[in-house]
Amino acid sequence: MKSLGFNFSQVRALSGAGQQHGSVYWKKGSVQILKNASSKLPLHQSLKACFSVSNSPIWMDSSTASQCSALEKAVGGAQHLASITGSRAYERFTGNQIAKIYSQNPEVYMETERISLVSSFAASLFLGAYAPIDYSDGSGMNLLQIWKKVWSVSCLDACAPGLEEKLGCPVPSHSVLGPISPYYSQRYGFSPDCKIVAFTGDNPASLAGMRLQEGDIAISLGTSDTLFLWIQEPTPALEGHILCNPVDSQTYMALLCFKNGSLMRERIRDDCASGSWDEFSKALSSTVAGNNGNLGFYFDVMEITPEAVGIHRFNGDNQKVSDFPKEVEIRALIEGQFMAKRIHAEKLGYKVMPRTRILATGGASHNKKILQVLSDVFNAPVYTIDTANSACLGSAYRAIHGLIAEMNVSLADVVKLAPEPKLAVTPTAGAEEIYCPLLKRYAELEQKVVCNPASSCLAK
Ligand SMILES: Nc1ncnc2c1ncn2[C@@H]1O[C@H](COP(=O)(O)OP(=O)(O)O)[C@@H](O)[C@H]1O
Ligand SMILES: O=C(CO)[C@@H](O)[C@H](O)COP(=O)(O)O
Structure with missing residues (x-):
């Protein structure tokens, strides 16, 4: 500089x-x-x-x-x-x-x-x-x-x-x-x-940069994928994290972390799309929502949410299969990652409402085809901000806020003139009918792949 x-x-x-x-x-x-x-x-x-x-x-x-x-x-x-x-x-x-x-x-x-x-x-x-x-x-x-x-x-x-x-x-x-x-x-x-x-953590800073409001859901598609919410009265449970809210000390932030984020997407991109995001995106366009019932769990490293490891593919009859055609593999990965996010956010008590906005950030939020799947799985519009680096922007917002926070001025007031998030994609007609039953199936199959003391993760 x-x-x-x-x-x-x-x-x-x-x-x-x-x-x-x-x-x-x-x-x-x-x-x-x-x-x-x-x-x-x-x-x-x-x-x-x-x-x-x-x-x-x-x-x-x-x-x-x-x-x-x-x-x-x-x-x-x-x-x-x-x-x-x-x-x-x-x-x-x-x-x-x-x-x-x-x-x-x-x-x-x-x-x-x-x-x-x-x-x-x-x-x-x-x-x-x-x-x-x-x-x-x-x-x-x-x-x-x-x-x-x-x-x-x-x-x-x-x-x-x-x-x-x-x-x-x-x-x-x-x-x-x-x-x-x-x-x-x-x-x-x-x-x-x-x-x-x-200074604060990258996810709390992203919450500030995205100017998250209660009811919104933020999804960060960085090295790890994280999902976070602004909440007033949290109930800490055995899954997920409750953090103090970085812009309002009276409230809280719920966070879910998915370790197999961009690195997993990059691995499948390299295996199935010659290392090209363009080719990867084309595969998403050339396959149908719901992937004809094929779905998968892709955890190269031990996942945090849920605790599971390995690659597990299921066909429309819930039978385990050893591989998918390349395009099907790409869609199964992206649909699976977003279905897991919705299922685990709902376990935290989050409900997708008619006014729900998904705010997407992180490197993969540049990819509209990926965002389209996100929007379809959640049946909600996805917004992005001009810079995908919301943690950095949030740090600048927090710096200004710090100068006047003691006067009881909220961060929302400080940054009210900043540009609003932009609508990136809206759900495709009919997506809800497709993903409703698929989400149920995904949650049931997830039970079969999670690690528990009675079963070895790697043997399945
Ligand atoms: N067009 C794209 N489509 C999908 N993923 C992308 C695209 N461009 C960048 N990425 C992913 O974004 C990731 C980096 O995201 P970033 O938010 O900068 O990471 P970090 O969480 O480490 O700050 C890279 O690992 C890359 O896989
Ligand atoms: O462990 C978590 C959140 O609990 C991660 O989200 C880290 O905060 C770093 O994330 P990336 O920037 O590498 O995605």
């Missing part, structure tokens, strides 16, 4: 977002190095000795099953943990990741003075000091008591000793953390008055 001539001196506030759940481990004494970083050097040179863990765990890590069981046991069971933190124990959630580091490398843990999320890590760079974790991204750790918005002592104690001190106090997501560090004003020309507003 500097070499493009961007005028940093005009920036009044900035915020940002990071993939949720990942964690960064700062070595004892690092805060001084961060504070005193020389503006003559790039940050990576000044900070290279600051980290006690060199490979930070990210959300795709699922190696903490034993820590998850221990956490659920320590607090009185999976539902009880969900009632406290909004989610039962998940492998990628930061508390379980920290517990693993502590149990495998206690000396590394003891050497760590601060643990940041990806979001609060990035905020720390701009602040030149350790930035607090915001309530919304903090809800993805299995550590935050989401009702009182304080760390849960029983969860902290179950994960590692002395953890509260290493996490710092969580703050409302709209908090102004302080002015930008001298490093950034000297090196890039920011005004020393530029404010840093708490």
